[in-house]
Amino acid sequence: MASDTSDRTSRLDGASAPGSGIGLAMLLSLALLSAIAPLATDMYLPGLPRVADDLQASPSSVQLTLTAFMLGLAAGQLLVGPLSDGLGRRRPLIVGTVLLAVAGLGCALAPSIIVLIACRFLQGVTGGIGVVVARAVIADRTSGDRSAKLFSVMMIITSAAPVVAPLLGGALVGPIGWRGVFFVLAGLAAVMLMAVVAFVPETLPAPMPHPIEPRAIGCGIGAVLGNRRYLGYTLTFGIGFGAMFAYISASPFVIQEVMGFSPGMYSVLFAVNAVGIGIAGWTNNRLLRRFRPHALLAAGVAVLSAVGVAMLVVALAVPGVHWLLLVLMFCLTSSFGFTAGNATALALGEVRERAGTGSAVLGSLQFTVGAIVSPLVGIGGEASATPMAIVVFGCTVLAAGSFATTIR
CATH class of the missing domain: 1.20.1250.20 (MFS general substrate transporter like domains)
Structure with a gap:
């Protein structure tokens, strides 16, 4: 038992050493993963009146598209965070970004407000994957001062997203419409997928699997709390x-x-x-x-x-x-x-x-x-x-x- 503990500690130390590597390309990829949530939240807001007109929906129904996204964002993080502790970081990121692109296309092609709400919920769930796993990757590879520095750098990058998103959305809604905004978000998800494949390796120390049954997930949440x-x-x-x-x-x-x-x-x-x-x-x-x-x-x-x-x-x-x-x-x-x-x-x-x-x-x-x-x-x-x-x-x-x- 002591040997196992020593081995696990050694693996953690090695994974968290600054030299184990989070380079600029990897950091920018992680920042993009974190920025997709505020971008997807705010970019289409200037087009909400057009959404109501095109889908013949009430303003309150259109507002539900934002609520559904936020609920999906919270649910996605709670679900995928524990799963990534058992399955690793890379696979959930790849699957999540593929589904994020699909959700963006679904929003762009939605024939009714009900479909748009459902696709926005999926977009929130899959957007939450990038947010939660990006933080976990940094925690896998760094610790202490190095970790705080990287989180600060990500904060600088991602803090621009809420500012850029409504301005960009306002510029896009006119020429390409609200559906075009969602096509753009789907394209960003495709860029994210390429960045993950190219620059984000598996970072979970191995072998450190955690059971992924619902009861075990609940126990994991209880353990951190x-x-x-x-x-x-x-x-x-x-x-x-x-x-x-x-x-x-x-x-x-x-x-x-x-x-x-x-x-x-x-x-x-x-x-x-x-x-x-x-x-x-x-x-x-x-x-x-x-x-x-x-x-x-x-x-x-x-x-x-x-x-x-x-x-x-x-x-x-x-x-x-x-x-x-x-x-x-x-x-x-x-x-x-x-x-x-x-x-x-x-x-x-x-x-x-x-x-x-x-x-x-x-x-x-x-x-x-x-x-x-x-x-x-x-x-x-x-x-x-x-x-x-x-x-x-x-x-x-x-x-x-x-x-x-x-x-x-």
């Missing part, structure tokens, strides 16, 4: 994302309805804040040369908490000082650039033997929290920034409490 430090880092990431998603959900109304900015100016401000995430991720990557991921995460959580308190004070005490709230929005999104990469690296570092399962739980929590906070910011109506500030404050307090549980 039973790791106190993993759970603390995961909650820090997921609830911290909730604070940012509260901003994302409320900002169109706050910036345009409350502050009076035009839709064009809103797009500019949204892009600036998204760029802030990338700058923070790049800065975090540089700071990892001198500081450990846990210390940088502590600093990021401290900034996040301070922003949450300040945003609530500004919204309640000086609601007319719009420039100050805009600055706090930028600080909020930028702080996520410090928390996301470090929290992800530290969480998956706690469950290295079940990195796929750990990545799946982390990703599912992220989108579940996002789904919860999105309607909360609208409870108080569209004429005030206070609901957004309250939700952001609550999320930052909970994120700080979650981080506190990771301290030895």
Whole structure:
């Protein structure tokens, strides 16, 4: 038994050494896999009115295409993460990207809203495969500071996707229509497939199979959730994302309805804040040369908490000082650039033997929290920034409490 443990530890150390290799081509391939979800979420949004007209569907039915995608994204991660711990990383990625392309074609050719909703759900499930396995591959090959640096680099790359997607979609809907947007997404899936085949080898340490029966999958999820430090880092990431998603959900109304900015100016401000995430991720990557991921995460959580308190004070005490709230929005999104990469690296570092399962739980929590906070910011109506500030404050307090549980 001791020999087996030693052998397993040796395999893990070898797989996680920086020298074992995540080159630039492989990293870009993994980033593309992670970016497909926000691209598929946002690119077709400018064409929603046309979808309703072409398929003779109600606006609420068309909105279900987005809901179905998000549900599929969460379900796909929970399903494929544990499977990748038993089957390996490469096979699920190849099968998933093939099905992602098929789902994109199905959306493009959908004859009715029911078919479109079903294909969007499949697109979410298969898009979730790339997100969860990309994180697991990095956890397989790296650890510690190296892992945090790569997650920060991926954060820089993928943070551009939510900004580019609606702009690209708006440019494409006119000349090629909403169906053409889905053909483009299917083409991107084909590019992803070629990248996976060419640049992403099998990275799961072998032989380390985990049973893939439903009961064993449940046990695997229970095992990672039973790791106190993993759970603390995961909650820090997921609830911290909730604070940012509260901003994302409320900002169109706050910036345009409350502050009076035009839709064009809103797009500019949204892009600036998204760029802030990338700058923070790049800065975090540089700071990892001198500081450990846990210390940088502590600093990021401290900034996040301070922003949450300040945003609530500004919204309640000086609601007319719009420039100050805009600055706090930028600080909020930028702080996520410090928390996301470090929290992800530290969480998956706690469950290295079940990195796929750990990545799946982390990703599912992220989108579940996002789904919860999105309607909360609208409870108080569209004429005030206070609901957004309250939700952001609550999320930052909970994120700080979650981080506190990771301290030895």
